[in-house]
Amino acid sequence: MGVKARRRAGASGTTKRVRLLDLAHARSGDKGDTANVGIIARRPELYPVLEREVTATRVARHFAGMIEGEVVRYELPNLGALNFLLYGALGGGGTLSLKTDAQGKVFSTALLRMEIDVPRDLDVG
Amino acid sequence: MTPGSADRTVRIASGQGFWGDWLEAPIRQVEGGPIDYLMMDYLAEVTMSIMQKQRSRDPSMGYAKDFVPLMERLLPAVVERGIRIVSNAGGVNPLSCARHVYEVAEALGLDDRLTIGVVMGDDILDRLPDLMARGHELRNIDTGEPLDAVLERIQSANVYLGAWPIVEALRRGADVIITGRVTDTGLTLAPMIHEFGWAEDDWSLLAAGTVAGHINECGAQATGGNCLVDWETIPDLADPGYPVIEAAADGSFVVTKHPGTGGRVSVASVTEQLLYEMGDPANYITPDCVVDFTSMTLAPAGSDRVRVAGVRGRPATDSLKVSISYLYGYKSVGTLVYAWPDAYRKARKADEVIRERLRRLGLRFEEIHTEFVGVNATHGPLAGAPDPDIAEVQLRIGVRAREAGPVQRFSREIAPLILNGPPSATGFAGGRPKVEEIVAYWPALLPKDEIQPTVATVEGEE
Numbered sequence: 001m002g003v004k005a006r007r008r009a010g011a012s013g014t015t016k017r018v019r020l021l022d023l024a025h026a027r028s029g030d031k032g033d034t035a036n037v038g039i040i041a042r043r044p045e046l047y048p049v050l051e052r053e054v055t056a057t058r059v060a061r062h063f064a065g066m067i068e069g070e071v072v073r074y075e076l077p078n079l080g081a082l083n084f085l086l087y088g089a090l091g092g093g094g095t096l097s098l099k100t101d102a103q104g105k106v107f108s109t110a111l112l113r114m115e116i117d118v119p120r121d122l123d124v125g
Numbered sequence: 126m127t128p129g130s131a132d133r134t135v136r137i138a139s140g141q142g143f144w145g146d147w148l149e150a151p152i153r154q155v156e157g158g159p160i161d162y163l164m165m166d167y168l169a170e171v172t173m174s175i176m177q178k179q180r181s182r183d184p185s186m187g188y189a190k191d192f193v194p195l196m197e198r199l200l201p202a203v204v205e206r207g208i209r210i211v212s213n214a215g216g217v218n219p220l221s222c223a224r225h226v227y228e229v230a231e232a233l234g235l236d237d238r239l240t241i242g243v244v245m246g247d248d249i250l251d252r253l254p255d256l257m258a259r260g261h262e263l264r265n266i267d268t269g270e271p272l273d274a275v276l277e278r279i280q281s282a283n284v285y286l287g288a289w290p291i292v293e294a295l296r297r298g299a300d301v302i303i304t305g306r307v308t309d310t311g312l313t314l315a316p317m318i319h320e321f322g323w324a325e326d327d328w329s330l331l332a333a334g335t336v337a338g339h340i341n342e343c344g345a346q347a348t349g350g351n352c353l354v355d356w357e358t359i360p361d362l363a364d365p366g367y368p369v370i371e372a373a374a375d376g377s378f379v380v381t382k383h384p385g386t387g388g389r390v391s392v393a394s395v396t397e398q399l400l401y402e403m404g405d406p407a408n409y410i411t412p413d414c415v416v417d418f419t420s421m422t423l424a425p426a427g428s429d430r431v432r433v434a435g436v437r438g439r440p441a442t443d444s445l446k447v448s449i450s451y452l453y454g455y456k457s458v459g460t461l462v463y464a465w466p467d468a469y470r471k472a473r474k475a476d477e478v479i480r481e482r483l484r485r486l487g488l489r490f491e492e493i494h495t496e497f498v499g500v501n502a503t504h505g506p507l508a509g510a511p512d513p514d515i516a517e518v519q520l521r522i523g524v525r526a527r528e529a530g531p532v533q534r535f536s537r538e539i540a541p542l543i544l545n546g547p548p549s550a551t552g553f554a555g556g557r558p559k560v561e562e563i564v565a566y567w568p569a570l571l572p573k574d575e576i577q578p579t580v581a582t583v584e585g586e587e
Contacts, residue, residue, distance in 0.1 A: 092525075
C-alpha cells in the first residue's frame with residue numbers, strides 16, 4: 001500500500017526499488033560532532049532486509065559530501081533496528097556548528113531517502 | 126509503602142525533558158493520575174556553561190531559574206499526594222536552588238511538611254589545577270588533546286554523578302531532591318534502587334532502571350512527540366501525555382502515560398526514543414553500570430502501554446565522565462529571504478556577493494557556511510534540485526572566528542544587500558544578526574575515586 005515501487009536500471013525483474021522510508025522509521029541525535037541515526041523496521045520481517053541492504057558502506061556513499069568522517073553500524077535485532085554513527089557530520093557540533101541541523105535532528109529522514117532493491121514480492125506497505 | 130516488597134509497582138513520571146520544555150507537563154503529570162515520583166531533567170551539555178556564566182554575575186544564580194516558580198505551582202499537590210521530586214535543576218548551584226525552593230515552601234506554609242535534599246560534589250572547576258598537577262590530563266575523549274590546551278579559557282567543569290547520591294538523599298527522607306550534574310538516567314533509576322532495595326552490583330537491575338531513565342529523559346519524545354510513524358494520526362498533540370514508568374522489582378517495567386492525554390505510546394514510539402543519541406548500543410556507559418541495549422524486548426501491553434523486559438547490564442567502569450566548557454570564539458548567522466522569480470539564483474548570487482565583500486575587507490574566518498532554506502538546509506544535496514519556480518528561498522549564511530572583530534564586521538554585511546544586492550530580498554525585521562560567544566564542550570574522564578558526592582538537607586535560616 002502506498003509503496004513507491006519504481007523500476008529503474010538498478011532493479012532487475014525479480015526485484016523492485018523502494019525508498020527506505022517505506023520499510024523503516026528513524027530517529028537521529030548528536031554526540032559532539034557525531035550524528036547518530038537509528039533506523040527501525042516498520043515490521044519485524046523487514047529487519048533482515050535492512051541488515052542486508054543498509055550497510056555502513058552504502059550509508060557512507062549516501063551521505064557523501066555531507067559528512068567528513070567514517071560511518072560505523074551497530075545492529076539491534078531485538079528492536080528490529082540499526083544504529084549508525086556518522087563522524088564529522090555536524091560542522092563541529094554543539095555550539096561550534098553553523099548548520100541549521102547542528103544537533104543532527106533530521107539526519108534521520110535524510111537517511112530514509114535512500115533507495116534499496118528488495119524482492120519484487122516483498123510486502124513493504 | 127514498604128521499600129523492598131517484591132510485587133509492587135512504582136510509578137516514575139517524566140515532567141521535563143530539557144531546560145525549556147513544556148511548563149504544563151509536570152503539572153499534568155502530578156494531577157492527571159497516580160504517580161509516586163516526578164523526575165525533571167534540565168541539563169544538556171551546553172547548559173552548564175550558561176549557568177556558570179549566570180553564577181559569575183550573581184553568586185545566588187546558576188540553576189534553572191524557572192524551576193522555582195514551577196515548584197510554587199507544584200508543591201501543594203505534591204505534598205498532598207506524597208509525590209517525591211527528583212531533578213537536576215540545580216545546575217552549577219544546587220544549594221542556592223534548594224534554598225529558593227525552601228523559601229517557596231515556607232511562603233506556602235509547607236516547609237514543615239517536606240524535606241528538601243541537595244546532591245553536590247559534581248563541580249570540580251576549582252579542583253582542576255590540583256587534579257592536573259597530580260597527573261590527570263583530562264584529555265578530550267573525541268580529539269585526544271590534553272586539557273592544558275584550553276586551561277585558561279575554561280568556564281565550567283562538572284563530573285556526571287550517578288543515581289547513588291540521590292538514593293542516599295531518599296534514604297534520609299528527602300521529598301524534593303535537587304542535584305547538580307547528575308546523569309539524566311540517574312534521576313529515574315534512583316527511585317527504583319530506593320524502592321526495591323537494589324544493590325550496587327545488581328548490574329542487570331541497574332541497567333533496566335537506566336533504560337527506563339533513557340526513555341523518561343526526553344519527555345514526550347517517547348510518547349508520540351517527534352515520532353515519525355503514522356505521525357498525522359497521533360491524537361491531540363496539543364496535550365501530549367508525558368511518559369510514566371510503572372516499574373517492578375525484577376527490573377521489568379511498562380511505559381505508559383496518563384489516561385485522557387494526547388500522544389501515543391507504542392513499540393514504535395518507545396523504540397525511536399531508545400535509539401536517540403545512541404552510540405554503541407551494547408556498551409551504553411553510565412556511572413552506575415554498562416547497559417546492553419541489544420538485550421531487551423519490547424511488547425505491546427494494552428492501549429498506550431509498552432512492556433520492556435530482559436535488560437542485561439555489566440559492571441560500571443572505574444571512571445566518571447567530565448563535562449568541561451571553555452571559551453572558543455565567536456559566531457554569527459544572518460538570513461535574508463529572496464522571492465520569485467529566480468528565488469534560488471538570487472539567493473546564490475547574494476551569497477557570492479557577501480563572500481566577495483568579506484574577502485575584499487580582508488576578514489579571516491575559521492568557517493563560512495551557507496545554506497539555502499527551502500532547498501538544501503536540512504538534507505543537503507540529497508534533496509535534489511529545487512523547483513525552478515520555487516516561491517521563495519532563505520539565504521542563511523554563518524561565520525565563525527576565534528576573534529570577535531571579524532564576526533562583528535560580518536554582522537553589518539547582511540542588511541546592505543537589501544538595497545545594494547540582487548532584487549526581491551525581504552525578511553530582515555530583526556535588525557543585524559547577533560554575535561554570539563561560543564562556549565565549547567570538552568568531554569573527558571576522571572577516576573571515580575577522585576570524587577566524593579555530598580548529600581545535604583536544607584533547613585530554614587536560623
